[in-house]
Amino acid sequence: MNMLTISGSPHLHSDNSTRKIMFGVVVALLPAMLVAVYYFGLGALEVIVLSVFFSVFFEWLIQKYLIKGPLTITDGSAVVTGILLAFNVPSNLPWWMVIIGALVAIGIGKMSFGGLGKNIFNPALVSRVFLLVSFPVAMTSWPKPHPITKVLVDTVTGPTPLGYIKEGLGAGKTLSELIPHLPSYAQQLMGQMGGSLGEVSALAILLGGIYMLWKKIITWEIPVSMLLTVFVFSGILWLINPQHYMDPVFNLLTGGVMLGAVFMATDMVTSPMTRGGQLLFGFGIGLITMLIRVWGAYPEGVSFAILLMNSVVPLINRGFKPRRFGKVKAATVK
Amino acid sequence: MGLLKTFVLGGIHPPENKLSAGQPVRTLKVPDQVVVPMGQNLGAPSKPVVKRGDKVKTGQLIAEAGGFISARIHSPVSGTVFKIDQVMDMSGYRRTAVIIKVDGDEWMEDIDRSDTLVTEINFSPEEIIEKVKDAGIVGMGGATFPTHVKLMPPPGKSADYLLINGVECEPYLTADHQLMLEKGAEIIVGTRLLMKALKVKKAVIGIENNKPDAIRQMTELAAKEEGITVQPLKVKYPQGGEKQLIKAVTGREVPSGKLPVEVGCVVQNVGTTFAVYEAVMKNKPLIERVVTVTGKALSNPSNLKVRIGTPIKFLVEEAGGLPEDTGKVIGGGPMMGKALATLDVPVVKGTSGVLLMREAESHRLPESPCIRCSKCTQVCPMGLEPFLLSRLSRMGRFEDAEKEKVMDCIECGSCQYTCPAHIPLLDYLRLGKNKVGALIRARSKK
Ligand code: SF4
Ligand code: SF4
Numbered sequence: 001m002n003m004l005t006i007s008g009s010p011h012l013h014s015d016n017s018t019r020k021i022m023f024g025v026v027v028a029l030l031p032a033m034l035v036a037v038y039y040f041g042l043g044a045l046e047v048i049v050l051s052v053f054f055s056v057f058f059e060w061l062i063q064k065y066l067i068k069g070p071l072t073i074t075d076g077s078a079v080v081t082g083i084l085l086a087f088n089v090p091s092n093l094p095w096w097m098v099i100i101g102a103l104v105a106i107g108i109g110k111m112s113f114g115g116l117g118k119n120i121f122n123p124a125l126v127s128r129v130f131l132l133v134s135f136p137v138a139m140t141s142w143p144k145p146h147p148i149t150k151v152l153v154d155t156v157t158g159p160t161p162l163g164y165i166k167e168g169l170g171a172g173k174t175l176s177e178l179i180p181h182l183p184s185y186a187q188q189l190m191g192q193m194g195g196s197l198g199e200v201s202a203l204a205i206l207l208g209g210i211y212m213l214w215k216k217i218i219t220w221e222i223p224v225s226m227l228l229t230v231f232v233f234s235g236i237l238w239l240i241n242p243q244h245y246m247d248p249v250f251n252l253l254t255g256g257v258m259l260g261a262v263f264m265a266t267d268m269v270t271s272p273m274t275r276g277g278q279l280l281f282g283f284g285i286g287l288i289t290m291l292i293r294v295w296g297a298y299p300e301g302v303s304f305a306i307l308l309m310n311s312v313v314p315l316i317n318r319g320f321k322p323r324r325f326g327k328v329k330a331a332t333v334k
Numbered sequence: 335m336g337l338l339k340t341f342v343l344g345g346i347h348p349p350e351n352k353l354s355a356g357q358p359v360r361t362l363k364v365p366d367q368v369v370v371p372m373g374q375n376l377g378a379p380s381k382p383v384v385k386r387g388d389k390v391k392t393g394q395l396i397a398e399a400g401g402f403i404s405a406r407i408h409s410p411v412s413g414t415v416f417k418i419d420q421v422m423d424m425s426g427y428r429r430t431a432v433i434i435k436v437d438g439d440e441w442m443e444d445i446d447r448s449d450t451l452v453t454e455i456n457f458s459p460e461e462i463i464e465k466v467k468d469a470g471i472v473g474m475g476g477a478t479f480p481t482h483v484k485l486m487p488p489p490g491k492s493a494d495y496l497l498i499n500g501v502e503c504e505p506y507l508t509a510d511h512q513l514m515l516e517k518g519a520e521i522i523v524g525t526r527l528l529m530k531a532l533k534v535k536k537a538v539i540g541i542e543n544n545k546p547d548a549i550r551q552m553t554e555l556a557a558k559e560e561g562i563t564v565q566p567l568k569v570k571y572p573q574g575g576e577k578q579l580i581k582a583v584t585g586r587e588v589p590s591g592k593l594p595v596e597v598g599c600v601v602q603n604v605g606t607t608f609a610v611y612e613a614v615m616k617n618k619p620l621i622e623r624v625v626t627v628t629g630k631a632l633s634n635p636s637n638l639k640v641r642i643g644t645p646i647k648f649l650v651e652e653a654g655g656l657p658e659d660t661g662k663v664i665g666g667g668p669m670m671g672k673a674l675a676t677l678d679v680p681v682v683k684g685t686s687g688v689l690l691m692r693e694a695e696s697h698r699l700p701e702s703p704c705i706r707c708s709k710c711t712q713v714c715p716m717g718l719e720p721f722l723l724s725r726l727s728r729m730g731r732f733e734d735a736e737k738e739k740v741m742d743c744i745e746c747g748s749c750q751y752t753c754p755a756h757i758p759l760l761d762y763l764r765l766g767k768n769k770v771g772a773l774i775r776a777r778s779k780k
Pocket of ligand 1: 742
C-alpha cells in the first residue's frame with residue numbers, strides 16, 4: 001500500500017482562501033470603478049491601471065531582489081491596494097505621481113512592516129497622505145465630472161463640495177448662499193461631483209459593501225458605527241445651527257466617508273479583531289473625521305481619521321476580547 | 335419548524351457528506367485474530383488479567399480498570415490469548431494489547447444475546463452504576479470517558495438533567511443516526527436506566543435537524559415515557575460538544591474549567607446509552623459497536639456492527655475494499671478524528687467511524703501569512719482568539735496563552751477549517767494546551 005498522509009485534525013478545510021477574499025474585494029470595487037470611468041473618463045482608467053500595475057510590480061521587485069523571500073503577488077492583496085490607491089487620488093494625477101504613490105504604498109505602507117498581514121496602517125492611505133503632503137496642488141485639483149458620453153478628456157477642474165463649503169464659510173459667506181451651487185443629493189449619490197476618483201458615488205460603494213457583507217468578507221460593525229457616528233455628530237451640529245453646519249446627509253454622501261467606511265476602515269489587516277473593538281474603531285474614525293471637517297484645516301479628514309485609529313488597533317485588541325464561553329458569574333450558576 | 339435551538343457562539347457548517355445514511359447496520363463477521371489495546375479509555379490504561387495461552391470466552395473479563403478513571407475490558411471473541419505485546423494503536427504509539435486467536439464464538443453463559451426488548455427495570459441506582467462499571471462502558475462518541483464515573487457526581491453536586499447526545503454533527507458519520515432508527519426502543523430504556531442512576535426527572539435527546547426520521551422515531555417512542563423529550567437542533571458544528579449541547583438544549587453555560595455537572599447536566603451519547611441498556615438488561619459487556627465506514631471513493635459506504643479489536647482493514651474490505659487513490663485514513667470523523675498510519679490498527683470502544691479520503695483531499699494547502707481577518711475568532715464556539723493563541727504558542731509564551739484561556743479549547747478545529755491563510759491553528763493550539771497543562775500540573779505539585 002502507498003504511504004498514508006498523517007496530519008492532525010481537522011481533515012477538512014473550507015474553500016476559503018486569501019486570494020478568494022482579495023478578489024472578492026476586487027469584485028466589490030468594480031461598481032465604483034465603472035462610475036469613476038463614466039464620470040472622469042480615460043484619465044481615471046489610466047490612473048487605475050497604472051496604480052494596480054505598479055503596485056504589483058513593486059511588490060514583486062521588492063520580494064525578488066530586496067527581501068529575496070517567497071513571491072506572493074498572486075494573492076491579490078497588491079491588486080486591492082493598487083485599486084484603493086487609485087480611488088484615493090484625483091483622476092488627473094500625473095502618471096509619475098501615481099507610480100511614486102504605488103511605490104510608497106507597497107514599499108513603505110506594506111513591505112517595510114514585513115508584508116501582508118504585518119502592516120499597521122492601510123497602505124493605500126499611507127500613500128495618499130504622502131502624496132497629499134508632497135504634491136498638495138495636484139492632489140487637490142479635482143476634474144469636474146462629465147458623463148463619458150459627452151467628453152472623453154476633461155480639463156476643467158473645480159472644488160469638491162466639502163472644499164467649496166469650507167472655503168465659502170471661511171470667506172464669510174452663509175450656507176444659504178453656498179448651497180444652491182452644490183450638486184443635488186441625487187447627483188451626489190450617483191457620483192456626479194468633484195472628488196477622488198473612487199469616492200464620488202455613494203451608491204456604487206454601497207453596492208460593493210453589500211456584496212462584501214453577503215460574501216462575509218467584512219462584518220457590519222465598522223461601517224455602521226462609523227457612518228452612524230458621522231450622521232449623529234453632524235446631525236447634532238446641524239440641529240444646533242443649520243446656518244453654519246451642513247446637514248448629516250451631505251456629510252455622509254460627500255468626501256471619503258463612504259469609501260472610507262466600506263473599503264478603507266474595513267481593511268482586515270489594520271482593523272480590530274473583535275466586534276466590540278470594531279464598533280469602537282468605527283466610532284473613533286467617525287468622530288475624528290467630523291472633528292477635522294468642522295474644526296480642522298482640511299475640508300476632509302477620513303484618511304487621517306483611519307490612520308490615527310489604525311495606530312491604536314493593537315491597544316483596542318488588547319482591551320476588547322470576544323465573549324468567552326463559560327465566563328459565567330458564580331451566582332448565575334445553580 | 336420555526337426557530338430551532340442551537341448554541342450561540344461561533345460554529346461552522348461543513349458539507350455533510352453523509353454517504354452511508356440509511357444503510358442498515360450489518361454485522362461484520364468475527365476476524366481470525368483480534369488485537370485489544372489496554373488504553374481504550376480516557377484515564378489510566380486497563381491492566382490485563384489474562385496471560386498467554388489462556389482460553390477466553392466472548393464477554394469474559396480480560397482486563398481490570400487501571401485506576402478510578404479507567405474501565406474494564408472484556409474479550410470480544412472466544413479463543414486463546416496468543417500474546418500480550420506492545421502494538422501500535424490509533425494514537426500511533428505502541429501500547430500494551432492483548433492479542434487473541436479466535437476459535438469459534440462461544441459466549442459467557444449469563445449474557446442474553448437475544449433481540450427481545452426488556453423494559454422492566456428492577457435495579458437500584460447503585461446496581462445500575464455497578465453493572466455499567468462491570469461492563470466497561472466508556473463514552474462512545476469518541477471522548478471515551480468512563481461512563482460509571484459520570485454517573486457518580488462528586489460530593490455536593492447533583493444533576494437535574496440528562497442529555498442524550500444524538501447530534502452526530504461530524505460530517506460523514508451516520509452510526510448514531512442508524513442506531514437511533516434501529517434500536518430506538520432500547521435507547522429509550524437505556525435513557526430510563528441512566529435517569530434512574532442519576533436520580534434525575536428530565537432527559538432530553540438532542541438530534542440535529544438533518545436526521546428527520548430519527549427525530550420522528552425518537553419523538554414517538556419518547557411520547558410514551560414520562561420525563562423524556564426530543565429536542566431537534568439546528569445543524570451546526572460542533573453541536574455534539576458537551577458544552578455546546580448543554581447550551582443549545584438548556585441555555586446553561588458550563589463555567590470555564592468546570593464539568594457539566596456544575597450546571598446540573600450529564601451528557602451521554604446514544605451509542606453509550608444503548609450499551610448501558612445491553613449491559614444492565616442483557617448482562618452484555620462493551621465488546622462490539624457500530625462504526626461508520628465511509629469515503630467518497632469507497633464503493634459501499636456502510637454502518638457496521640463490529641467486535642472491538644477487529645483490524646480496520648476488515649471493515650474497509652467489507653465496505654468495498656481500499657480505493658486506489660486513498661491518501662488518508664481517519665479514525666473518527668473528519669473534523670476531530672485521527673489520521674491513521676496503517677489499516678492494521680484495531681477498532682476500539684471510541685471508534686465511531688473510519689473515513690477514507692482521496693489522495694487529492696489529503697494534503698494541507700500551503701500556509702500563508704495571517705491576514706487578521708478574524709474569521710477564526712468568529713467561528714470559535716468557545717469565544718477564543720485562535721490567531722492569538724497559535725501565535726503565543728509559536729513564540730513559546732505559554733503563560734500568556736494560559737491567561738487567554740487556551741485550556742478552554744475543545745479542539746473542534748472550526749478555526750483551522752475556516753482560516754483563509756490555511757494556518758494549522760489547531761496544531762499550535764494543541765502544543766499550547768500540552769505545555770500549559772504541564773505548567774498547571776507542575777504548579778499543583780508545589
Ligand atoms: S479548535 Fe479550539 S480554538 Fe479552534 S475553534 Fe475549536 S475551540 Fe476554538
Ligand atoms: S482565520 Fe486565519 S488569517 Fe484569519 S485571523 Fe484567523 S489565523 Fe489569521
